[in-house]
Amino acid sequence: MPVIQKLNPFIWFRKYFWKLLFVSTVIFIAYMVYLDAVIAHQFSGNKWQVPAQIYARPLTLSLKEEITSKEIIEELELLGYRRVSKAAATGEYQYANNRFVVYRRAFHFADGFQAQTALSVVIKSGRVAQITNLNSNTSVKSFRLEPWLITRLVSAGREDRMLVSLGQVPPALLEALIIVEDNDFYQHHGIAPLSILRALFANIAAGRAVQGGSTLTQQLVKNMYLTNEKSISRKAKEALMSILIDARYSKDQILEAYLNEVFLGQNGENGVHGFGLASYFYFDRPLDELNLLEITTLVGMIKGPSYYNPRRYPDRLTERRNLVLRLMFEDGKIDKPTFESLLDRPVLVASGASLRKNKHPAFMDKVQRELRNVLANPDIRDSGVKVFTSLDSNAQRKAEKVVTERLLKLEGARKINKLQAAMVISDIDSGEIRAIVGDRNTNYSGFNRALDAKRSIGSLVKPAIYISALERPQEYNLATPLLDKPIELPDDAGSLWKPQNADKKFRGQVPLYTALTQSLNVPTVTLGMEIGIDNIATTLGRLGIDEPISRYPALTLGALDLSPLQVNQMYQTIANNGLQIKLHAVNGILSVDNEVIWSFAEAPTRQFDEKVTYLMNYALHKVTLEGTAKRIKQHFPSVNMAGKTGTTDDYRDSWFAGFDKNILATSWIGKDDNQSTGLTGASGALNLFIDYQKLQEPKSLVRRFPKGLGIAHFDSETGHATQPGCQSSMSLPAILETLPKRPEKCGTKNPKVEERKSFWEKLFG
Incomplete structure (x- = not known):
């Protein structure tokens, strides 16, 4: 039998040591190169998907503009400005004796950067009387506040963040962060063995975890590249990547990345990442406006955002915040009186509603439809673009309020149920949509009746007939008599159609303007047949209706299905003196680098002579004085408005379209199953307009006489x-x-x- 020699491991190791060392070194170097490539790919490029930021329209104040102090205060409160007795810092305002002092924030608009500035605004008799730039002590003609952030379109990754640069971070936050999380940050090279030992002894002495052993760099690596797996291999990988990041990037770059990456809470399904977003989520204001209590609150939460959630566990967070304050005091960053004065202060946080998802879903539906047209590439939408919309947040909230409350009142008073409603409110001159409500449940993000519910418009069609007549001034004017006698016409089914007035009465004849203000059907049909159905259909197209139109006699009484948005477009052309501009919700888009990607640039087009639309607006004003909408004058005796009611067969649809000097509102009430509501335009939808205007400060309709x-x-x-x-x-x-x-x-x-x-x-x- 052959003799088997036993191999000595020590001899084997000595024999192959250098080969093993060489192979291990090559493998290690290759692994480090691989890790470095992984780091560089994300860290040097686009580190994060940043949601598109959707902004409301900014409040612009100009000399002699009609506005009340109440309206200005509402906007400042919405934007998170602090009301103080004497404003002295950005984000503060004071108000007394009809004079505002506002320390306005800086902001990058689509048309350029706006620096932070102190301004004085004086209001007299409901108008802006004086605007002064307090920095230069000069008078200015106008200024604007930064727009309100409506929402953020978070991608499928469910991570939300608002990027900040080091220059936007308060020094106290950087000091607190380094003292609490990594006191040797500027000395170590990514990992700090001594810090681990020091944290271990500190935790043993305190009897609980008061310090962490991981450096800020290690925390950044874990958050950006690794999982929360607790294993030696994962920890080793974390250490290697931390060393590589520290070697490749400056401390400021690492610190800035950490400030934007750190996890600080949960907003529904979306994680709140970075101090920039957390500042808004917890305090409703920019990071650079936080005070020391708010700063130490955020730093204290890093250890466990869920455990130290200030809305659920304020006592836990107070204890943790006080620890951060003590560490800052012991390190000499704050003095003893400051430290002691802050210890007993409660944790005060905002509701978080400013970053709530699904705010104003009907309006956001319109925004997203427009974005899909102008930004087809979804990668662009996830690159942190700023989207400037036309939303008036105060108008939107008020429209939502009146829809919800009025439907409940109507159902209770009339013993009906399952009513639905929609509203569209737009700026007459610009075509900018200020508010949209698409469901009685204003938080519902499903079927949007304001955009998609096509319902018969009834008497809302009548201005198209009368404006067609008034375009023939040799034949028709406001005084032209119209026959109000029984008529019979063949309908589209070949039967005889016998239109009736709402009161079933005939007046023989009435002036043209009376037929419109009283919404009389028979004179309207008579006039419509004289004008011609084809001409009426053409007029509807000029008013902005792009739907196919069935050209039958019943068109004269509103046999045309339109959405509230389409009706609003139709009446915008009338209210704007014959100038039509496309209704829109998106005004402009900036890239993450504040470069203009897209802006609304459609110019208004003249569709009707100004003299003709003046006559039409005069008649529509008469509707609110003595016609079917005369309750408007009863509620607003000193404010001139105009509008038109609409009611369809069997009271299935209740409509109203009305306007003051600046805004046009279209409202609809009906049932989804198309059953009768028992409501006319005057008893139903008109209420929404009146309720809305009561919450607003309506401006009296003024129209100059056109030449001729x-x-x-x-x-x-x-x-x-x-x-x-x-x-x-x-x-x-x-x-x-x-x-x-x-x-x-x-x-x-x-x-x-x-x-x-x-x-x-x-x-x-």
Whole structure:
């Protein structure tokens, strides 16, 4: 048998030591190169997906602008400005005797950077009387506050953060962070064995964990690259990567990355990462405006954001915060009086509502639809872009309030249920949408009735008919008599259609403006047939309706299905004196580097002569004085407004579109199953408009006379121009060049209006 020699391990190790060392070294170097590549790929590039930041419109104040002190205070409170007795720091304001002093924050708008500035604003008689830049002690014509952050469109990764640079971080925060988490940060090279031993002894002496052994660099590595697995291999990898990061990047770069990466809480499904976002989440203000108590609160939470959650465990957090204060005192960063005065102060945090998800879902639905059109690439949307919208946050909250409360009142008073509603509020001049409500549950993010519910608009179609007539000033003016007698017309099914007025009465004839203000159906149908259905459909297109339109006689009474948004577009053209601008919710988009990516640039187009729309607006104003919406005047006796009610067959849909000087509001009430509500436009949707305006500060509608327009006098029976002072005359605005140069004398007899046959009578006899 052969002799088997036993191999001595020591001899084997000596024999292969250098080879093993060489192979191990190569493997180690290769592994380090690999780790370095992993680090460089993320750390040197785009470290994080940053949500798109969605901003509301900024409040701009200009000399002589109509605005109340209450409206300004609402905006400042929304933006998290602190009201103090004497403002002295950014983010503070004072108010007394109709004078504001505001230390406005810096902000980068789509049109450039705005520096922080101290301003004085004086309000007199509901207008801006004076604006002074207190830094230069000079008068200025206008200024704007930074916009309110509505929400952040968080990606599928569920991480949310608001990036900050070291220059935006209060020095006290950096001091507290380093003292508590890594006192040797500027001395070690990524890992600090002595710190681990010191933390161990400190924790033993305290009987609990008061210090951590990991450096800030190690914590950064664990958060950015590794899992929370507790193993030797994971810890070794963490140490190696920490050394590499420390060798490759400066301490300031590492510290800035840590400030933006650290986990500081949970906002629903989304993690709150970084001090920039945490400052808003817990205190509703920028990081550079935090005081020492707020700073030490955030630093204290690093050890365990859930355990030290200030909203759930304030006592735990107070104890932890006081520890941070003590460490700062012992390190000489704060003096003893400051330390002792702060120990007993309670932890005061905001509700967190400012960063709540799904705020104003109906409006955000419109924003996201527009973003998909202008930013098709989702990677761009996740790159920290700033999206500037037209949302008026105060208007939005008030619209949501009135929808919720009014539907409950209507259901209770009329014993009906399952009502639904929608509202769209826009700025008349700019076409910017200020608010959208798409459901009675204003937090519901499903079916958006304001955008997608196409319902018959009823009498809201009538201005399209009357404006078509007024565009023929040789034939029609506000005084033109219209027949109000029974008529029969074939409908689209071949049957006879017999339109009726709402009160089932006939008046023989009425002036054109009365037919509109009283929303009389029969004169409207008669006028519509004289104008022609094709012409009415064309007018609707010019008003902004891009839907296919069925051209039947029933169109004259609103046999047309539109959404509240489409109705709002239609009335925007009328309210804006014939100038049409596309309704929109997004005004501009900036990249993370504050470069303009996109901006709304569509110019308004003139669709109707200003003289014609003035006459239409005069008639719509009359609707609110003596017509179907006269309750507006009862509630607002000193404010001029205009509008139109709409009611559909069997009271299925209740509509109102109305406007003051600045805003246009469209409201709808109905049922999803299309059953009767028992509500007219006046008894239903008009209430939403009135309720909303009661919460606002409505501005009186003022329209200048266009050139060529003036007050004329008309015989109330014939509609012919007469001399002033006639007993039966009425005074109305009219296009003067179309009137006879010599008006008729009082009492002149003329052929009666009945002798003029309509288009339909001429055609069928």
